[in-house]
Amino acid sequence: MNDAQHRLGVSEVNLVVRHLRLDKITEANKDLILTEIDAIYGIDNVSFDDKTSVLNIAYDASRCNLDGIEEIIRQHGADVAHDWWTHFKESYYQFVDQNVKDNAVHEPWSCHKVPPGKK
Template sequence: MKHKEHRLGVSEVNLVKRQLGLRKPIISENLNAAIAEIDKLYGLDNVVFHEGSCKINFSYDASRLCLQCVEDILVKYDIPIKRDWWTRFKEGYYLFVDQNVKDNAQHEPWSCHRVPPHTRR
């Protein structure tokens, strides 16, 4: 089994990969500034922009970060996200999975085979 080193704050268990399509035209100075700010987020593993397909790929620990944090930075720098039905569908799915990972990370496991705490044996 391969073991990849991740950045600080990223757990392999909660790692998710995301891809967002961006609308052209994109001002390269704004894009570079946005990617630099996204790259500084705690819990982000990597971020890459593919110029040919005009897509941004990134992966992060969903228990520490969410898609909305990245989208807020893109909006801050006036970088338009595609608004076609497929992108909206993926965003909804991504938000659902992010919330599910966050909830599962905070959930304390239990077992029905455990002796209740109030009984003494």
């Protein structure tokens, strides 16, 4: 895949896919949550599996993060499930998201580079 196959603002290099089980989901708040998350700049895809109550999100981790998505979920009366596996994944996702964001702005260096001020 290349960047042309993704939404505007999504780079394949920084693309991550997340799966979170949600609690307190109704038909009314599910549609609001999906619509609001889908409108975030950097989101590539969002869907919800009714059978397992899992929110599936693909996004550019250098442009948006899981904390903002979880805030939207909570604003509409739902919440991320409170089981140990979901919390474990959530912590891991946050760690990886921060790494992606840090690496996106990191300036690479080389020991073969001429020092500043020398020509």
